[in-house]
Amino acid sequence: xxxxxxxxxxxxxxxxxxxxxxxxxxxxxxxxxxxxxxxxxxxxxxxxxxxxxxxxxxxxxxxxxxxxxxxxxxxxxxxxxxxxxxxxxxxxxxxxxxxxxxxxxxxxxxxxxxxxxxxxxxxxxxxxxxxxxxxxxxxxxxxxxxxxxxxxxxxxxxxxxxxxxxxxxxxxxxxxxxxxxxxxxxxxxxxxxxxxxxxxxxxxxxxxxxxxxxxxxxxxxxxxxxxxxxxxxxxxxxxxxxxxxxxxxxxxxxxxxxxxxxxxxxxxxxxxxxxxxxxxxxxxxxxxxxxxxxxxxxxxxxxxxxxxxxxxxxxxxxxxxxxxxxxxxxxxxxxxxxxxxxxxxxxxxxxxxxxxxxxxxxxxxxxxxxxxxxxxxxxxxxxxxxxxxxxxxxxxxxxxxxxxxxxxxxxxxxxxxxxxxxxxxxxxxxxxxxxxxxxxxxxxxxxxxxxxxxxxxxxxxxxxxxxxxxxxxxxxxxxxxxxxxxxxxxxxxxxxxxxxxxxxxxxxxxxxxxxxxxxxxxxxxxxxxxxxxxxxxxxxxxxxxxxxxxxxxxxxxxxxxxxxxxxxxxxxxxxxxxxxxxxxxxxxxxxxxxxxxxxxxxxxxxxxxxxxxxxxxxxxxxxxxxxxxxxxxxxxxxxxxxxxxxxxxxxxxxxxxxxxxxxxxxxxxxxxxxxxxxxxxxxxxxxxxxxxxxxxxxxxxxxxxxxxxxxxxxxxxxxxxxxxxxxxxxxxxxxxxxxxxxxxxxxxxxxxxxxxxxxxxxxxxxxxxxxxxxxxxxxxxxxxxxxxxxxxxxxxxxxxxxxxxxxxxxxxxxxxxxxxxxxxxxxxxxxxxxxxxxxx
Numbered sequence: 137x138x139x140x141x142x143x144x145x146x147x148x149x150x151x152x153x154x155x156x157x158x159x160x161x162x163x164x165x166x167x168x169x170x171x172x173x174x175x176x177x178x179x180x181x182x183x184x185x186x187x188x189x190x191x192x193x194x195x196x197x198x199x200x201x202x203x204x205x206x207x208x209x210x211x212x213x214x215x216x217x218x219x220x221x222x223x224x225x226x227x228x229x230x231x232x233x234x235x236x237x238x239x240x241x242x243x244x245x246x247x248x249x250x251x252x253x254x255x256x257x258x259x260x261x262x263x264x265x266x267x268x269x270x271x272x273x274x275x276x277x278x279x280x281x282x283x284x285x286x287x288x289x290x291x292x293x294x295x296x297x298x299x300x301x302x303x304x305x306x307x308x309x310x311x312x313x314x315x316x317x318x319x320x321x322x323x324x325x326x327x328x329x330x331x332x333x334x335x336x337x338x339x340x341x342x343x344x345x346x347x348x349x350x351x352x353x354x355x356x357x358x359x360x361x362x363x364x365x366x367x368x369x370x371x372x373x374x375x376x377x378x379x380x381x382x383x384x385x386x387x388x389x390x391x392x393x394x395x396x397x398x399x400x401x402x403x404x405x406x407x408x409x410x411x412x413x414x415x416x417x418x419x420x421x422x423x424x425x426x427x428x429x430x431x432x433x434x435x436x437x438x439x440x441x442x443x444x445x446x447x448x449x450x451x452x453x454x455x456x457x458x459x460x461x462x463x464x465x466x467x468x469x470x471x472x473x474x475x476x477x478x479x480x481x482x483x484x485x486x487x488x489x490x491x492x493x494x495x496x497x498x499x500x501x502x503x504x505x506x507x508x509x510x511x512x513x514x515x516x517x518x519x520x521x522x523x524x525x526x527x528x529x530x531x532x533x534x535x536x537x538x539x540x541x542x543x544x545x546x547x548x549x550x551x552x553x554x555x556x557x558x559x560x561x562x563x564x565x566x567x568x569x570x571x572x573x574x575x576x577x578x579x580x581x582x583x584x585x586x587x588x589x590x591x592x593x594x595x596x597x598x599x600x601x602x603x604x605x606x607x608x609x610x611x612x613x614x615x616x617x618x619x620x621x622x623x624x625x626x627x628x629x630x631x632x633x634x635x636x637x638x639x640x641x642x643x644x645x646x647x648x649x650x651x652x653x654x655x656x657x658x659x660x661x662x663x664x665x666x667x668x669x670x671x672x673x674x675x676x677x678x679x680x681x682x683x684x685x686x687x688x689x690x691x692x693x694x695x696x697x698x699x700x701x702x703x704x705x706x707x708x709x710x711x712x713x714x715x716x717x718x719x720x721x722x723x724x725x726x727x728x729x730x731x732x733x734x735x736x737x738x739x740x741x742x743x744x745x746x747x748x749x750x751x752x753x754x755x756x757x758x759x760x761x762x763x764x765x766x767x768x769x770x771x772x773x774x775x776x777x778x779x780x781x782x783x784x785x786x787x788x789x790x791x792x793x794x795x796x797x798x799x800x801x802x803x804x805x806x807x808x809x810x811x812x813x814x815x816x817x818x819x820x821x822x823x824x825x826x827x828x829x830x831x832x833x834x835x836x837x838x839x840x841x842x843x844x845x846x847x848x849x850x851x852x853x854x855x856x857x858x859x860x861x862x863x864x865x866x867x868x869x870x871x872x873x874x875x876x877x878x879x880x881x882x883x884x885x886x887x888x889x890x891x892x893x894x895x896x897x898x899x900x901x902x903x904x905x906x907x908x909x910x911x912x913x914x915x916x917x918x919x920x921x922x923x924x925x926x927x928x929x930x931x932x933x934x935x936x937x938x939x940x941x942x943x944x945x946x947x948x949x950x951x952x953x954x955x956x957x958x959x960x961x962x963x964x965x966x967x968x969x970x971x972x973x974x975x976x
Contacts, residue, residue: 138246138255139166139194142239143187143204143213145180147172157239161247166194167239182209187216191228199227199252201242201259205235233259248508251501253487261323281311283347284357285318290367293339296330296470296521296583298368303330303473305359311349313356318343330473331480331506337518366696369466396624399599402578403619404585407594408637409572410630412609414550416561420504420526420533425497431489438484438495441535442475448531452563467524467559467583474528480506496536503529523582527558551614551621553603562587572596572614574621576603596621643929650932651682651925655917661936663910665927666724666918668896672710675717677921682928685722687844687918688783688896689714691767692728699738701763707770715778722779724844724918725771726823727764729753729785739763748852753786754822758795768803775815783844787822787829793839796820823896825849830878837889843882844918847897851875870899871952871959876908880947883913894918903930904959907966910934911943933966 140157144150150171157167168190173181182204191200202217204210210230217228229252231238238259245255290298306313306327315327319342325332327346338344348356428434449468474480480502487498503525510522554561554575562584573588578597588595594616606612606623613622613633617640622629655665666687667678678686694702694710715723730739730752739760744750757764774780784796800820807814824830825846833843847870852859854875857867869875879895886893894916899905901919903926909917910931919927942962946955 137165137196138198138252139168139191139196139200140239140242140246141168141170141187141190141194141200141202141213142235143182143190143202143209144171144235145182145205145209147179149205153236153239157243160240161243163247165243165246166196167243168194182212184212184215184219187213188219191216191220192224195224195227197227199229201229201231201252201256203231203233203235203239203242203259229256231256231259248505248512250505250508254505281314281347281349282353283345284353285343285345286360286364287341287343288338289340289364293342294333294336294368295518296334296524297466298363299330299333300466300470300473301363301368302360303328303333303477304469305363306356307476308359309348309352309356311352313349314347316345316347318345326479329477329479330470331477334518334521335509335513337513398620398622399602400618400620401574401596401598401600402580403616404573404578404580404595404597405589405591405593406617406640407572407592408616408633408640409551409594409614410625410633411549411551411571411611413553413574413606413612415553415604415606415608417555420500420529423494423497423500423533423537426494428488428492428494431492434488434495435485438488438499438536441495441532442481444535445528445531446472446475448535449560449563452560467587468563471524471528471559474525475532496533499529499536500533503533519579523556523558523578523584526556527560530558531560551612553606555604557582557584557588557597559583559587562591565591567591567593572616574599574603574614576600647925647929650928653682653928655684655928655931657910657931657934657936657939659935659937661910663914663931664894664916665924666894666896666916667921667924668918669714672714674921675714679717679719681921682924683721683921685724685779686714686718687724687894687916689723689725690729691726692730695728695730695739701738701766704766704770704773707767708773711770711774711780712777715774715780718778720778722781723774724781724783724821725774726783726785727754727757727767727771730756748849748858754784754792754796755786755788757784758792758799761799764799765803765806768800769807772800772803772807772814772818773812775818776813779818780815781819781821781842783821783823783842785823785846786826786849787824787836788826789828790832790835790839793822793836797839821891824878824882824893825853825897827854827878830882833882833885834888837885837891840891842891843886843893844916845879845882845893845895845897845914847875847879847895847899850878850897854878866952869952870897871905871955873947873949873952873955876912876947876955879909879914880912880943887913892916901927903927904956904963906930907934907939907962908943908946908955908959910936911939911941930963935966938962938966 142150142153144153147169148171150169154167154169158164170182170187170190172179173183173186175181187202191202194200202213204213213230217225217230220228231242241261242255242259245258250258288294292298294302313327314324315333315336316322316324317336317338320337322336324347325336327333346357346360449471453465453468483502484495484498487493488495491498507522507525507529510525511519513519549569549571551572551574552570554573556577557573557575570593572594573591574595575597576599578585580597585595585597594614596614596616596619599621603621611624613625613629615622615633615636625633654662656662664684665682666685667681667683668688668690669675669678669686670690671693694707711723711725741751751759768782771780771782782800784793787793797820804814819841821840821842821844822829822836823846824833824843826849829836830850837843848859851857851868851870851872855867855869855872857864859868883893892915895909895914896918900909900917901923906917906927917927942958946958949955949958
């Protein structure tokens with residue numbers, strides 16, 4: 137292991153620094169303190185011979201880094217290095233870095249397995265943090281450019297897919313572009329490097345400073361602004377609470393063969409599988425650092441491997457077809473970005489030229505060091521990117537070593553076992569022979585988990601080191617829901633699994649059987665089930681989902697990814713195409729909810745300290761009549777082709793409702809003048825998502841034809857808990873009795889005024905919420921299309937009268953937890969009824 141020598145005029149300082157470095161590293165590394173001199177009366181100073189002895193104490197083939205504090209200490213350190221034997225001198229480097237920061241940075245890198253060059257580079261960069269003003273001056277001076285600050289708003293910040301989008305956009309420019317995470321006080325990085333961008337750990341609401349060449353700056357800033365306005369293509373992607381990667385708990389080495397027992401891990405995908413296990417080796421292999429005589433030829437060979445890797449990824453994506461969604465394909469955009477990352481490539485090329493070592497050995501070391509850097513981060517989402525780095529590294533390494541293609545074919549139906557599943561493993565699976573997947577490590581937020589969860593087979597991660605000791609060909613039973621694998625199951629275990637699998641398959645079949653039936657309870661009460669829609673692309677999924685209508689069309693997509701607002705004809709064509717595609721099913725169009733977390737740059741809106749409480753929704757539409765009336769005209773014209781409703785977001789007062797209705801009447805008058813048809817009797821409604829609207833619902837209801845409750849906003853406003861703040865997740869809960877009482881009040885006001893009321897928030901698709909909302913009297917449930925079949929199945933096992941009793945009980949409870957417990961117990965008692973009533 138690489139050694140460290142600390143040379144200081146003060147022995148107390150060098151000894152203390154050694155103690156701190158030892159405490160910071162989780163593995164012991166060789167550190168020698170060479171401070172002070174042996175003179176009790178004058179202890180301050182340095183001794184070249186003491187430094188020489190210290191170097192030899194920590195000497196190894198991996199090398200030694202020497203650090204010193206002030207000038208004469210450096211002179212004595214260099215003198216000691218001159219006294220070394222020639223073969224020893226080649227292994228020792230003096231590191232001209234700040235003593236304290238440099239030693240600590242190098243120690244951490246060495247403990248993580250980094251090379252001597254990387255440890256020294258990190259040490260040199262470990263300077264005391266300058267002030268924010270100094271940092272900005274440094275950023276600007278570094279490129280001779282101009283700077284602008286941006287705030288990142290998309291839910292997950294600059295994780296892999298958004299980072300890939302940013303890097304791709306920045307690589308379209310020729311000049312140097314720098315990025316710095318101002319919020320976290322990070323150092324400036326190359327904005328064309330996906331590694332640099334991701335290691336900046338940019339999260340939602342973090343401020344970044346971008347610096348670009350003056351000739352390109354405005355175009356660069358416009359491109360960044362466009363990405364931010366588009367939420368980096370992540371509209372509708374909700375923030376999640378990341379789970380850390382589960383690593384096995386340190387334990388004695390497992391026996392050579394685990395032939396019985398059960399291993400338990402993390403559930404990634406439900407389902408059951410029974411079959412032989414087959415191990416797939418996917419760890420970085422050790423590579424011999426073979427000397428080469430022609431660095432230029434080796435560099436060319438390395439570049440060809442990078443190009444071949446990109447071609448391979450694109451080919452695999454093409455072969456996967458619709459099995460990989462458009463959104464998940466962006467995972468591999470990030471992989472391709474690694475293949476073009478200038479920081480990574482320059483490091484490899486520089487080492488080939490300097491060290492005359494084969495490309496595969498250098499590439500392997502660079503990939504390993506980078507993966508360890510990601511794994512050491514605190515953010516679980518960024519920790520999970522270590523797997524992507526290894527994935528890309530394995531692909532290039534395989535090509536450099538001439539080891540054939542990456543496709544994994546099983547000769548017989550098998551359960552595949554991995555140390556860690558990689559995204560590329562999922563991309564190349566032969567689905568005809570893969571019964572299930574298990575892995576020793578991994579977490580639910582990894583890209584491999586996201587891809588594997590869509591395979592319709594059981595998947596379990598984090599089973600631990602013992603998985604490797606299960607023999608190839610051993611019969612195992614994989615239970616995805618229980619997240620366990622049973623080794624050599626006996627007849628009883630197999631029978632139990634087969635029974636549970638049949639129950640699960642029957643449940644899925646029952647849900648599918650009722651998908652296109654009315655949503656009806658045991659005692660004949662019917663409600664409407666609708667789908668939420670955010671783009672035209674979702675039309676086919678909605679029509680196959682069993683939805684009776686679209687309960688919410690979010691129209692913000694029309695205003696984003698562009699430089700100007702859409703015109704009336706453009707909007708009309710889109711609404712009309714959706715109406716035609718719904719084939720007579722009603723469409724509820726929500727007018728644009730611009731503002732808050734959906735900013736639109738070209739509308740020149742002012743910055744707001746609290747945008748979710750600001751100039752957005754209906755209040756913004758009323759203030760910008762030309763924008764509002766253009767959209768209303770397009771919606772009204774589309775209503776001539778099928779049933780359409782208009783719904784206004786973020787309503788707070790009766791006056792707002794009256795003003796919006798007057799605008800509708802005005803636009804109707806204009807359309808009559810233009811001799812353009814529309815539905816004279818189309819319904820007009822509002823969203824209940826502000827506490828004021830719920831409190832005034834009895835006065836608003838006579839003004840409209842329907843209500844629709846938006847539980848996400850209503851919950852955050854009732855509970856004063858930002859829905860995107862993970863520290864407030866316990867408060868942001870729609871099952872809180874305070875929120876339920878607002879819902880109950882709104883439903884009562886609607887029915888008293890003889891209008892119908894629906895819900896289009898996330899709560900509408902929750903099976904646990906179904907009996908409560910049904911009992912409260914909700915008329916329409918609008919949800920994600922994928923939830924509809926399960927919702928209908930749940931409903932068919934419920935009795936309206938009993939649901940009313942449940943809802944009355946939970947309104948009297950005092951915590952969200954107790955509400956959930958009551959609802960879960962209630963559903964459990966009604967499962968048997970669902971089984972007998974599900975099929976037509």
